[in-house]
Amino acid sequence: MKNRMLRSIGSALKGFSIILKEERNFRIQNIVAIIVIVLMNIFPLSIVEKGILLLLIVIILVLEMFNSIMERLLDIFKPRMHAYVKDIKDIAAGTVLISAVGAIIIGVIIFYPHLKFFLTFIKR
Template structure:
């Protein structure tokens, strides 16, 4: 096995951007998360969230993106390691998808905690 190593800091960043670009172009759920993130950022700007609320929102958005991308990487790896149907392969994919579900549900709750009082105050 002759794996090619990164040729430095710049190459590592380049590979990371290529990975994000590929995931964004090919993964429907990542596009959905991106759309929701744009809506959340827009709502945050319009509703004038505090610096602490911005920090929480950015960490939450980042956690959703990271979890979705790790889920995608796990799915690719499982498909490579087990191209045939296998119960353990299905379980690995289901567990990683469950992680995305948990962070997505948590992000909705965080959004409600931050935005609901501001929206109620408008009406």
């Protein structure tokens, strides 16, 4: 039982490592996630605000991973590519884009009051 769980965790970490090495967008999203987490600890955010930001980070990263999975699966069919394959890839990428834009908007809503206060404090 313990060995199965360790193998499962090992496989998951290997998958994370693969996408981190091979997918530029995923690396960028992880850098942004780290920046957001640092800002979460600098500014006095409520527990709810922190929870929302962490949830958004997880959603974006998971959607990007599913987008990469979808692209790899569809690339298997590339030699006899159906017209829908490109559409499916574009729709999957659009899903990540919409969620990222939504996360940015929510992030601005959460951070703006704190940044505004911080900037007015620095100006004095």
